[in-house]
Amino acid sequence: MDSDFIDRLQKISLTEEDGEILEVRSTQREKILEKCSLTLLGCFLTTRPYNLRAAKAMLQTAWKLGSDVRIIDVEGGLLQFKFTLESQLQWV
Known part of the structure; x- marks a missing residue:
């Protein structure tokens, strides 16, 4: 793997500006965790525009995976990948 890419990956961190604190009430916690259990978040590490x-x-x-994965543009280049099966999530 490209060493520059690995260096950039190791320097990734969230700041106050990147993250938004979400409070989850205990009554909603199980429902939300189940809904997000087959989800990954990611972004493209590029400064160039892309389609x-x-x-x-x-x-x-x-x-x-075709339509078995839904890719949602969350905000600011952050993508949410929603899978239908846990094996798909693990494979990716």
Whole structure:
């Protein structure tokens, strides 16, 4: 793997500006955890603009999951990947 890429990965961290604190009441906790249990969050490590529609299609093709994975643009380049099976999440 490219050493520059690995260096950038190791320097990733959330700041106050990046994160938003969400309070989850105990009555909702189980429901929310179940809803998010097959979810990954990620982003592209690039400063160049990219076509989000093309990127989504490329990932679905590369992962060979088609419509079994939903890719949602959360905000500010953050993507949410929702899988239908735990084995798919583990594979990715």
